[in-house]
Amino acid sequence: MKRTALPSQTPVSGVPGRFRGPFARWPRGADAVLAAAMFLATVFLEEAPGDALRVRPITEVPVPVLLLYAVAAGALYRRRREPLAVLAVALAAWGPTLGSIYSTGGGFVIVALYSAGRYAADTRRSRLAAAAGFAAAITALVTDGLLHSSPWGDVGFGAVVMFVAWYIGRRLRLRAERRARRGEEQAAEARRIVAEERTHIARELHDVVAHRVSMMTVQAGAARMVAAQDPQEALDAMAAVEEAGRQALDELRHLLGVLRPDADRDRLGPQPRLADLHQLVEQVREAGLDVSVTGDVQAALPARVELSAYRIVQEALTNVLKHSGPRTRAEVRLSFESGGLTIEVLDDGRGAAVQSVSAGAHGGVPGHGIVGMRERALLLGGSLDAGPRPGGGFRLAAHLPTGGEPA
Secondary structure, eight states, X not given: OOOOOOOXXXXXXXXXXXXXXXXXXXXXXXXXXXXXXXXXHHHHEEEETTTEEEEOOGGGSOHHHHHHHHHHHHHHTTTTTOHHHHHHHHHHHHGGGTTSTTOOTHHHHHHHHXXXXXXXXXXXXXXXXXXXXXXXXXXXXXXXXXXXXXXXXXXXXXXXXXXXXXXXXXXXXXXXXXXXXXXXXXXXHHHXXXXXXXXXXXXXXXXXXXXXXXXXXXXXXXXXXXXXXXXXXXXHHHHHHHHHHHHHHHHHHHHHHHHSOGGGTTOOSOOOOGGGHHHHHHHHHHTTOEEEEEOOOOSOXXXXXXXXXXXXXXXXXXXXXXXXXTTOEEEEEEEEETTEEEEEEEEOSSXXXXXXXXXXXXXXXXXXXXXXXXXXXXXXXXXXEEEEOTTSSEEEEEEEESSOOOO
């Protein structure tokens, strides 16, 4: 049997993972520390002659300027969620201080530009807003330089720093997006390989089951032919049929396990039958729907018919509850005649206009509304009709033959 290696989901022991710094490990805490550090640096540091820095007492900073610094620093805490709004706040806080000795708020703008490149959504509106913010930042920088009579080289260097901050953020965002796409592609490839392998295994198991059943047929025929002349040989043949049947059942269970979706792995209990309808009705009544069941089926029905009948009733009652409301009365009618089971589900609600093929399933059971119910009936060679009742409400009628061929 072919085996295909799948990408490992567990890191190999001893192989270091990708480095994650504090801003990736503790984003909120790191952003809070960054905001506090920017606030303290902006308040206490200022330029000194000779391109040096000096520490200034906090008493030298006017209260309105402190408030502007505090607003800009506080905005940095939300730079991941609302990067463009943070950029606007930083620019607004920097504007009133331009041309003064307190115009050190450009650091807030640099961090905000990086955040806009790193976290802003990649939409036309966001790109236009980021471009407008960058233009406003350059304008403020030039204005501050003119008011301070700064050399154009210093202004140009500041503009380069702002552009590089935004560009680095954007490159990191694009890299993260590419990494996420690669992860999705690898996951999709892994799912495709698993599906191909399951299909391959299912084909092999199908051949095994078919071989077992063929052997059972041959041995049963041989036993029938020699039963009168050699009863012991017939018993041996039937024992072989029994053993082959057990093996075929084991292989068939394995086949169904291979074909079962991963989401259904935990639901391996027996499938519901018509005898379980009373439990379903009780659950629906607890949800507020007034349901009654009339008719009784005494005949022994194939398991496939009972399962489909149960699912059709379940889906129909779910549709009534979903589209007509809990104060609706519903009636389930069951009858067995003409070699088949007939199911009718009637309600007096106002959901006829909205019941559609989009109705969902109940209790986690996959379903596709009326389309799914009709498909179940057709696979048994039966039929299903659904539509509004003349006097109001909705009617669903299904006929499930007990020995019919799929349509």
